[in-house]
Amino acid sequence: MKGKGSYTKGLISRCTNYKDSDIIFTLLSEQKGVQNFIARGAKKPASRLSGHIEPVNFVEIYYSSKSNLPSVSQIQSIDSFLKIKSDYNLLLQSQYLVELSEKFFTDISDSKSQLEKLIETINQLSSTSHHKLIILVYEYELLKSTGFGLQVFDCLNCSRNLKKSSNYFSYFNNGFYCLNCLKEASPSEELIKFTVEDQIVFRSIERRDYVGISKLDVSDVLLKKLSDCLKKSISNILGVQLKSSRFL
Numbered sequence: 190m191k192g193k194g195s196y197t198k199g200l201i202s203r204c205t206n207y208k209d210s211d212i213i214f215t216l217l218s219e220q221k222g223v224q225n226f227i228a229r230g231a232k233k234p235a236s237r238l239s240g241h242i243e244p245v246n247f248v249e250i251y252y253s254s255k256s257n258l259p260s261v262s263q264i265q266s267i268d269s270f271l272k273i274k275s276d277y278n279l280l281l282q283s284q285y286l287v288e289l290s291e292k293f294f295t296d297i298s299d300s301k302s303q304l305e306k307l308i309e310t311i312n313q314l315s316s317t318s319h320h321k322l323i324i325l326v327y328e329y330e331l332l333k334s335t336g337f338g339l340q341v342f343d344c345l346n347c348s349r350n351l352k353k354s355s356n357y358f359s360y361f362n363n364g365f366y367c368l369n370c371l372k373e374a375s376p377s378e379e380l381i382k383f384t385v386e387d388q389i390v391f392r393s394i395e396r397r398d399y400v401g402i403s404k405l406d407v408s409d410v411l412l413k414k415l416s417d418c419l420k421k422s423i424s425n426i427l428g429v430q431l432k433s434s435r436f437l
């Protein structure tokens with residue numbers, strides 16, 4: 190191929206129509222994190238680019254890197270996740286994972302391995318029925334890999350090992366207070382009581398004990414509680430609630 194272009198692979202997170210026939214899209218690229226591209230003429234029926242540009246498509250693109258908004262001249266789908274897209278709920282869940290990842294992608298040093306984890310997680314959604322648990326594990330580990338991980342073994346205030354008892358979760362500080370330190374929390378800090386059983390799932394994810402997690406009988410009520418806590422931590426870190434999280 191002529192010219193000084195580059196190839197990269199990535200997952201499309203967003204697309205916007207531009208002018209009459211162009212599409213601008215955002216790619217979670219394995220090399221440079223979040224990148225925007227323009228596909229000129231992609232909306233024309235005869236364009237070879239058109240069928241490949243949609244959210245939650247894993248693609249390889251060839252682009253020229255001369256401007257802030259590089260122009261794509263070739264695009265090829267590696268995985269279009271057709272199984273996911275044939276199920277509306279799976280698609281909503283995948284869009285949430287992609288939107289969440291995009292927000293944190295610039296803080297991640299190794300975007301290639303994060304992209305692999307994201308693709309693996311989306312594929313897991315279509316192969317099991319434990320969707321909420323899979324999303325929870327992904328959210329938990331994404332926070333950890335971007336330096337916002339939860340503190341689940343030691344108290345936020347005294348740093349002592351948390352006793353095997355009820356402890357109090359603070360999404361404002363991403364961790365737990367022991368009973369002795371409850372009075373040290375700020376009055377405006379919303380605290381949520383976690384029983385010993387409630388704490389097992391976060392502790393298992395922290396230990397990467399996935400076999401152990403799969404054997405736990407996590408009730409829907411507990412799963413919702415853990416998921417709500419993580420989503421509150423995430424919106425606290427980002428300063429906004431993710432649009433796609435409202436539909437989960």
Ligand SMILES: [Zn+2]
Pocket residue numbers: 344345346347348349366367368369370
């Ligand atoms: Zn303490």
